[in-house]
Amino acid sequence: MATLRERKRRRTRQAIVDAAVELFERDGYDGTTIADIAAAADIGTRTFFSYFASKEEVLFPDADGRVEAALAAIADHAPDERPADVLLRALRSLNGPDDMVGRVTALRLRLVRTVPAVRGRGLQIQLEAQQKIAQALQPAFPDDLDEVSAAALVGAFVGAVSGALQVLLASPPGDPDEVNRRLYAATDLALRPWLTPR
Structure with missing residues:
Protein backbone atom coordinates (compact mmCIF):
# COMPACT_ATOMS: atom_id res chain seq x y z
CA MET A 1 0.00 0.00 0.00
CA ALA A 2 1.27 3.46 -0.92
CA THR A 3 2.36 5.77 1.86
CA LEU A 4 0.69 9.12 2.45
CA ALA A 20 -1.29 21.43 -18.43
CA VAL A 21 -3.77 19.58 -20.65
CA GLU A 22 -6.50 22.09 -19.83
CA LEU A 23 -4.22 25.05 -20.60
CA PHE A 24 -2.73 23.52 -23.77
CA GLU A 25 -6.23 22.89 -25.11
CA ARG A 26 -7.50 26.35 -24.13
CA ASP A 27 -4.49 28.61 -24.76
CA GLY A 28 -2.37 26.50 -27.09
CA TYR A 29 0.99 24.92 -26.37
CA ASP A 30 3.03 28.03 -27.17
CA GLY A 31 0.60 30.22 -25.26
CA THR A 32 1.11 28.25 -22.05
CA THR A 33 4.10 28.71 -19.75
CA ILE A 34 5.41 26.52 -16.97
CA ALA A 35 4.42 29.29 -14.56
CA ASP A 36 0.85 29.10 -15.93
CA ILE A 37 0.77 25.33 -15.38
CA ALA A 38 2.19 25.62 -11.87
CA ALA A 39 -0.35 28.32 -10.93
CA ALA A 40 -3.25 26.27 -12.30
CA ALA A 41 -2.03 23.22 -10.35
CA ASP A 42 -1.67 25.37 -7.22
CA ILE A 43 2.06 24.72 -6.85
CA GLY A 44 5.24 26.74 -7.30
CA THR A 45 7.44 26.48 -10.38
CA ARG A 46 10.18 24.83 -8.30
CA THR A 47 7.71 22.10 -7.39
CA PHE A 48 6.84 21.68 -11.08
CA PHE A 49 10.50 20.92 -11.83
CA SER A 50 10.64 18.25 -9.14
CA TYR A 51 8.05 16.33 -11.21
CA PHE A 52 8.81 17.26 -14.83
CA ALA A 53 11.96 18.54 -16.52
CA SER A 54 10.11 20.60 -19.13
CA LYS A 55 6.74 21.53 -20.60
CA GLU A 56 7.16 18.73 -23.18
CA GLU A 57 7.61 16.12 -20.43
CA VAL A 58 4.10 16.75 -19.10
CA LEU A 59 2.68 15.30 -22.33
CA PHE A 60 4.43 11.96 -21.70
CA PRO A 61 3.46 11.22 -18.09
CA ASP A 62 3.08 7.46 -18.53
CA ALA A 63 6.09 6.72 -20.72
CA ASP A 64 8.10 5.07 -17.94
CA GLY A 65 5.10 3.03 -16.82
CA ARG A 66 4.61 1.63 -20.30
CA VAL A 67 8.25 0.58 -20.53
CA GLU A 68 8.00 -1.00 -17.06
CA ALA A 69 4.88 -2.93 -18.16
CA ALA A 70 6.79 -4.32 -21.14
CA LEU A 71 9.82 -5.22 -19.04
CA ALA A 72 7.60 -6.93 -16.44
CA ALA A 73 5.81 -8.93 -19.14
CA ILE A 74 9.17 -10.03 -20.57
CA ALA A 75 10.50 -11.03 -17.14
CA ASP A 76 7.32 -13.02 -16.38
CA HIS A 77 6.90 -14.68 -19.77
CA ALA A 78 5.56 -18.22 -19.89
CA PRO A 79 7.67 -20.97 -21.47
CA ASP A 80 5.25 -21.33 -24.40
CA GLU A 81 4.95 -17.58 -25.14
CA ARG A 82 6.68 -16.11 -28.14
CA PRO A 83 8.24 -12.63 -28.06
CA ALA A 84 5.36 -10.93 -29.91
CA ASP A 85 2.82 -12.55 -27.57
CA VAL A 86 4.63 -10.99 -24.63
CA LEU A 87 4.64 -7.51 -26.19
CA LEU A 88 0.92 -7.67 -26.95
CA ARG A 89 0.20 -8.91 -23.41
CA ALA A 90 2.11 -5.90 -22.07
CA LEU A 91 -0.01 -3.57 -24.21
CA ARG A 92 -3.21 -5.09 -22.84
CA SER A 93 -1.96 -4.88 -19.24
CA LEU A 94 -1.96 -1.08 -19.21
CA ASN A 95 -4.47 0.27 -16.71
CA GLY A 96 -7.97 1.12 -17.80
CA PRO A 97 -9.55 1.76 -21.19
CA ASP A 98 -8.32 5.36 -21.25
CA ASP A 99 -4.63 4.63 -20.70
CA MET A 100 -3.67 4.47 -24.37
CA VAL A 101 -6.58 6.37 -25.87
CA GLY A 102 -7.47 9.09 -23.38
CA ARG A 103 -7.38 12.86 -23.50
CA VAL A 104 -3.63 13.21 -22.87
CA THR A 105 -2.78 10.76 -25.65
CA ALA A 106 -5.05 12.51 -28.15
CA LEU A 107 -3.58 15.91 -27.27
CA ARG A 108 -0.03 14.58 -27.41
CA LEU A 109 -0.56 13.11 -30.88
CA ARG A 110 -2.05 16.40 -32.08
CA LEU A 111 0.89 18.40 -30.72
CA VAL A 112 3.47 15.94 -32.07
CA ARG A 113 2.19 16.82 -35.54
CA THR A 114 2.41 20.59 -34.99
CA VAL A 115 5.06 21.40 -32.35
CA PRO A 116 8.67 20.47 -33.18
CA ALA A 117 9.77 20.42 -29.50
CA VAL A 118 7.02 17.93 -28.61
CA ARG A 119 7.79 15.83 -31.69
CA GLY A 120 11.50 15.77 -30.82
CA ARG A 121 10.88 14.77 -27.20
CA GLY A 122 8.39 12.11 -28.29
CA LEU A 123 10.85 10.59 -30.73
CA GLN A 124 13.59 10.58 -28.10
CA ILE A 125 11.33 8.85 -25.56
CA GLN A 126 10.19 6.34 -28.17
CA LEU A 127 13.75 5.50 -29.23
CA GLU A 128 14.92 5.06 -25.63
CA ALA A 129 11.91 2.85 -24.87
CA GLN A 130 12.49 0.68 -27.94
CA GLN A 131 16.13 0.17 -26.97
CA LYS A 132 15.31 -0.80 -23.37
CA ILE A 133 12.60 -3.23 -24.41
CA ALA A 134 14.70 -4.83 -27.17
CA GLN A 135 17.68 -5.19 -24.81
CA ALA A 136 15.45 -7.10 -22.38
CA LEU A 137 13.60 -9.12 -25.04
CA GLN A 138 16.60 -10.64 -26.80
CA PRO A 139 18.19 -12.38 -23.78
CA ALA A 140 14.75 -13.61 -22.68
CA PHE A 141 14.34 -15.35 -26.06
CA PRO A 142 17.89 -16.20 -27.16
CA ASP A 143 16.74 -19.08 -29.41
CA ASP A 144 14.28 -16.86 -31.27
CA LEU A 145 15.99 -13.48 -31.48
CA ASP A 146 19.37 -11.94 -31.99
CA GLU A 147 19.98 -8.25 -31.23
CA VAL A 148 18.93 -7.12 -34.71
CA SER A 149 15.72 -9.15 -34.87
CA ALA A 150 14.76 -8.09 -31.31
CA ALA A 151 15.20 -4.43 -32.32
CA ALA A 152 13.17 -5.03 -35.49
CA LEU A 153 10.32 -6.77 -33.64
CA VAL A 154 10.09 -4.06 -30.98
CA GLY A 155 10.24 -1.41 -33.72
CA ALA A 156 7.37 -3.13 -35.55
CA PHE A 157 5.37 -3.30 -32.31
CA VAL A 158 5.93 0.36 -31.37
CA GLY A 159 5.29 1.46 -34.95
CA ALA A 160 2.04 -0.53 -35.08
CA VAL A 161 0.76 1.02 -31.86
CA SER A 162 1.84 4.52 -32.86
CA GLY A 163 0.47 4.27 -36.39
CA ALA A 164 -2.88 2.88 -35.27
CA LEU A 165 -3.28 5.58 -32.60
CA GLN A 166 -2.47 8.35 -35.08
CA VAL A 167 -5.49 7.30 -37.15
CA LEU A 168 -7.79 6.26 -34.31
CA LEU A 169 -7.29 9.53 -32.41
CA ALA A 170 -7.22 11.91 -35.40
CA SER A 171 -10.81 12.83 -34.54
CA PRO A 172 -12.47 12.78 -31.10
CA PRO A 173 -11.83 9.25 -29.88
CA GLY A 174 -15.35 8.28 -28.84
CA ASP A 175 -15.84 5.06 -26.86
CA PRO A 176 -12.46 4.11 -25.31
CA ASP A 177 -13.34 0.40 -25.29
CA GLU A 178 -14.01 0.45 -29.04
CA VAL A 179 -10.82 2.41 -29.73
CA ASN A 180 -8.86 -0.10 -27.64
CA ARG A 181 -10.50 -3.01 -29.47
CA ARG A 182 -9.45 -1.57 -32.82
CA LEU A 183 -5.95 -0.79 -31.49
CA TYR A 184 -5.50 -4.39 -30.30
CA ALA A 185 -6.84 -5.78 -33.58
CA ALA A 186 -4.45 -3.60 -35.59
CA THR A 187 -1.39 -4.54 -33.51
CA ASP A 188 -2.36 -8.23 -33.64
CA LEU A 189 -2.55 -7.95 -37.42
CA ALA A 190 0.81 -6.17 -37.68
CA LEU A 191 2.57 -8.76 -35.50
CA ARG A 192 0.71 -11.83 -36.80
CA PRO A 193 3.81 -13.43 -38.40
CA TRP A 194 5.52 -13.49 -34.98
CA LEU A 195 2.55 -14.68 -32.88
CA THR A 196 1.99 -18.16 -31.48
CA PRO A 197 -0.58 -19.93 -33.68
CA ARG A 198 -3.93 -20.25 -31.91
Missing part, protein backbone atom coordinates in the same frame (compact mmCIF):
# COMPACT_ATOMS: atom_id res chain seq x y z
CA ARG A 5 3.70 10.84 0.88
CA GLU A 6 3.52 8.64 -2.24
CA ARG A 7 -0.21 9.28 -2.61
CA LYS A 8 0.36 13.02 -2.26
CA ARG A 9 3.08 12.92 -4.92
CA ARG A 10 0.76 11.02 -7.28
CA ARG A 11 -2.03 13.56 -6.72
CA THR A 12 0.32 16.50 -7.31
CA ARG A 13 1.73 14.90 -10.44
CA GLN A 14 -1.79 14.28 -11.77
CA ALA A 15 -2.81 17.85 -10.92
CA ILE A 16 0.11 19.15 -12.98
CA VAL A 17 -0.84 16.95 -15.96
CA ASP A 18 -4.52 17.92 -15.72
CA ALA A 19 -3.68 21.63 -15.49
Whole structure:
Protein backbone atom coordinates (compact mmCIF):
# COMPACT_ATOMS: atom_id res chain seq x y z
CA MET A 1 0.00 0.00 0.00
CA ALA A 2 1.27 3.46 -0.92
CA THR A 3 2.36 5.77 1.86
CA LEU A 4 0.69 9.12 2.45
CA ARG A 5 3.70 10.84 0.88
CA GLU A 6 3.52 8.64 -2.24
CA ARG A 7 -0.21 9.28 -2.61
CA LYS A 8 0.36 13.02 -2.26
CA ARG A 9 3.08 12.92 -4.92
CA ARG A 10 0.76 11.02 -7.28
CA ARG A 11 -2.03 13.56 -6.72
CA THR A 12 0.32 16.50 -7.31
CA ARG A 13 1.73 14.90 -10.44
CA GLN A 14 -1.79 14.28 -11.77
CA ALA A 15 -2.81 17.85 -10.92
CA ILE A 16 0.11 19.15 -12.98
CA VAL A 17 -0.84 16.95 -15.96
CA ASP A 18 -4.52 17.92 -15.72
CA ALA A 19 -3.68 21.63 -15.49
CA ALA A 20 -1.29 21.43 -18.43
CA VAL A 21 -3.77 19.58 -20.65
CA GLU A 22 -6.50 22.09 -19.83
CA LEU A 23 -4.22 25.05 -20.60
CA PHE A 24 -2.73 23.52 -23.77
CA GLU A 25 -6.23 22.89 -25.11
CA ARG A 26 -7.50 26.35 -24.13
CA ASP A 27 -4.49 28.61 -24.76
CA GLY A 28 -2.37 26.50 -27.09
CA TYR A 29 0.99 24.92 -26.37
CA ASP A 30 3.03 28.03 -27.17
CA GLY A 31 0.60 30.22 -25.26
CA THR A 32 1.11 28.25 -22.05
CA THR A 33 4.10 28.71 -19.75
CA ILE A 34 5.41 26.52 -16.97
CA ALA A 35 4.42 29.29 -14.56
CA ASP A 36 0.85 29.10 -15.93
CA ILE A 37 0.77 25.33 -15.38
CA ALA A 38 2.19 25.62 -11.87
CA ALA A 39 -0.35 28.32 -10.93
CA ALA A 40 -3.25 26.27 -12.30
CA ALA A 41 -2.03 23.22 -10.35
CA ASP A 42 -1.67 25.37 -7.22
CA ILE A 43 2.06 24.72 -6.85
CA GLY A 44 5.24 26.74 -7.30
CA THR A 45 7.44 26.48 -10.38
CA ARG A 46 10.18 24.83 -8.30
CA THR A 47 7.71 22.10 -7.39
CA PHE A 48 6.84 21.68 -11.08
CA PHE A 49 10.50 20.92 -11.83
CA SER A 50 10.64 18.25 -9.14
CA TYR A 51 8.05 16.33 -11.21
CA PHE A 52 8.81 17.26 -14.83
CA ALA A 53 11.96 18.54 -16.52
CA SER A 54 10.11 20.60 -19.13
CA LYS A 55 6.74 21.53 -20.60
CA GLU A 56 7.16 18.73 -23.18
CA GLU A 57 7.61 16.12 -20.43
CA VAL A 58 4.10 16.75 -19.10
CA LEU A 59 2.68 15.30 -22.33
CA PHE A 60 4.43 11.96 -21.70
CA PRO A 61 3.46 11.22 -18.09
CA ASP A 62 3.08 7.46 -18.53
CA ALA A 63 6.09 6.72 -20.72
CA ASP A 64 8.10 5.07 -17.94
CA GLY A 65 5.10 3.03 -16.82
CA ARG A 66 4.61 1.63 -20.30
CA VAL A 67 8.25 0.58 -20.53
CA GLU A 68 8.00 -1.00 -17.06
CA ALA A 69 4.88 -2.93 -18.16
CA ALA A 70 6.79 -4.32 -21.14
CA LEU A 71 9.82 -5.22 -19.04
CA ALA A 72 7.60 -6.93 -16.44
CA ALA A 73 5.81 -8.93 -19.14
CA ILE A 74 9.17 -10.03 -20.57
CA ALA A 75 10.50 -11.03 -17.14
CA ASP A 76 7.32 -13.02 -16.38
CA HIS A 77 6.90 -14.68 -19.77
CA ALA A 78 5.56 -18.22 -19.89
CA PRO A 79 7.67 -20.97 -21.47
CA ASP A 80 5.25 -21.33 -24.40
CA GLU A 81 4.95 -17.58 -25.14
CA ARG A 82 6.68 -16.11 -28.14
CA PRO A 83 8.24 -12.63 -28.06
CA ALA A 84 5.36 -10.93 -29.91
CA ASP A 85 2.82 -12.55 -27.57
CA VAL A 86 4.63 -10.99 -24.63
CA LEU A 87 4.64 -7.51 -26.19
CA LEU A 88 0.92 -7.67 -26.95
CA ARG A 89 0.20 -8.91 -23.41
CA ALA A 90 2.11 -5.90 -22.07
CA LEU A 91 -0.01 -3.57 -24.21
CA ARG A 92 -3.21 -5.09 -22.84
CA SER A 93 -1.96 -4.88 -19.24
CA LEU A 94 -1.96 -1.08 -19.21
CA ASN A 95 -4.47 0.27 -16.71
CA GLY A 96 -7.97 1.12 -17.80
CA PRO A 97 -9.55 1.76 -21.19
CA ASP A 98 -8.32 5.36 -21.25
CA ASP A 99 -4.63 4.63 -20.70
CA MET A 100 -3.67 4.47 -24.37
CA VAL A 101 -6.58 6.37 -25.87
CA GLY A 102 -7.47 9.09 -23.38
CA ARG A 103 -7.38 12.86 -23.50
CA VAL A 104 -3.63 13.21 -22.87
CA THR A 105 -2.78 10.76 -25.65
CA ALA A 106 -5.05 12.51 -28.15
CA LEU A 107 -3.58 15.91 -27.27
CA ARG A 108 -0.03 14.58 -27.41
CA LEU A 109 -0.56 13.11 -30.88
CA ARG A 110 -2.05 16.40 -32.08
CA LEU A 111 0.89 18.40 -30.72
CA VAL A 112 3.47 15.94 -32.07
CA ARG A 113 2.19 16.82 -35.54
CA THR A 114 2.41 20.59 -34.99
CA VAL A 115 5.06 21.40 -32.35
CA PRO A 116 8.67 20.47 -33.18
CA ALA A 117 9.77 20.42 -29.50
CA VAL A 118 7.02 17.93 -28.61
CA ARG A 119 7.79 15.83 -31.69
CA GLY A 120 11.50 15.77 -30.82
CA ARG A 121 10.88 14.77 -27.20
CA GLY A 122 8.39 12.11 -28.29
CA LEU A 123 10.85 10.59 -30.73
CA GLN A 124 13.59 10.58 -28.10
CA ILE A 125 11.33 8.85 -25.56
CA GLN A 126 10.19 6.34 -28.17
CA LEU A 127 13.75 5.50 -29.23
CA GLU A 128 14.92 5.06 -25.63
CA ALA A 129 11.91 2.85 -24.87
CA GLN A 130 12.49 0.68 -27.94
CA GLN A 131 16.13 0.17 -26.97
CA LYS A 132 15.31 -0.80 -23.37
CA ILE A 133 12.60 -3.23 -24.41
CA ALA A 134 14.70 -4.83 -27.17
CA GLN A 135 17.68 -5.19 -24.81
CA ALA A 136 15.45 -7.10 -22.38
CA LEU A 137 13.60 -9.12 -25.04
CA GLN A 138 16.60 -10.64 -26.80
CA PRO A 139 18.19 -12.38 -23.78
CA ALA A 140 14.75 -13.61 -22.68
CA PHE A 141 14.34 -15.35 -26.06
CA PRO A 142 17.89 -16.20 -27.16
CA ASP A 143 16.74 -19.08 -29.41
CA ASP A 144 14.28 -16.86 -31.27
CA LEU A 145 15.99 -13.48 -31.48
CA ASP A 146 19.37 -11.94 -31.99
CA GLU A 147 19.98 -8.25 -31.23
CA VAL A 148 18.93 -7.12 -34.71
CA SER A 149 15.72 -9.15 -34.87
CA ALA A 150 14.76 -8.09 -31.31
CA ALA A 151 15.20 -4.43 -32.32
CA ALA A 152 13.17 -5.03 -35.49
CA LEU A 153 10.32 -6.77 -33.64
CA VAL A 154 10.09 -4.06 -30.98
CA GLY A 155 10.24 -1.41 -33.72
CA ALA A 156 7.37 -3.13 -35.55
CA PHE A 157 5.37 -3.30 -32.31
CA VAL A 158 5.93 0.36 -31.37
CA GLY A 159 5.29 1.46 -34.95
CA ALA A 160 2.04 -0.53 -35.08
CA VAL A 161 0.76 1.02 -31.86
CA SER A 162 1.84 4.52 -32.86
CA GLY A 163 0.47 4.27 -36.39
CA ALA A 164 -2.88 2.88 -35.27
CA LEU A 165 -3.28 5.58 -32.60
CA GLN A 166 -2.47 8.35 -35.08
CA VAL A 167 -5.49 7.30 -37.15
CA LEU A 168 -7.79 6.26 -34.31
CA LEU A 169 -7.29 9.53 -32.41
CA ALA A 170 -7.22 11.91 -35.40
CA SER A 171 -10.81 12.83 -34.54
CA PRO A 172 -12.47 12.78 -31.10
CA PRO A 173 -11.83 9.25 -29.88
CA GLY A 174 -15.35 8.28 -28.84
CA ASP A 175 -15.84 5.06 -26.86
CA PRO A 176 -12.46 4.11 -25.31
CA ASP A 177 -13.34 0.40 -25.29
CA GLU A 178 -14.01 0.45 -29.04
CA VAL A 179 -10.82 2.41 -29.73
CA ASN A 180 -8.86 -0.10 -27.64
CA ARG A 181 -10.50 -3.01 -29.47
CA ARG A 182 -9.45 -1.57 -32.82
CA LEU A 183 -5.95 -0.79 -31.49
CA TYR A 184 -5.50 -4.39 -30.30
CA ALA A 185 -6.84 -5.78 -33.58
CA ALA A 186 -4.45 -3.60 -35.59
CA THR A 187 -1.39 -4.54 -33.51
CA ASP A 188 -2.36 -8.23 -33.64
CA LEU A 189 -2.55 -7.95 -37.42
CA ALA A 190 0.81 -6.17 -37.68
CA LEU A 191 2.57 -8.76 -35.50
CA ARG A 192 0.71 -11.83 -36.80
CA PRO A 193 3.81 -13.43 -38.40
CA TRP A 194 5.52 -13.49 -34.98
CA LEU A 195 2.55 -14.68 -32.88
CA THR A 196 1.99 -18.16 -31.48
CA PRO A 197 -0.58 -19.93 -33.68
CA ARG A 198 -3.93 -20.25 -31.91
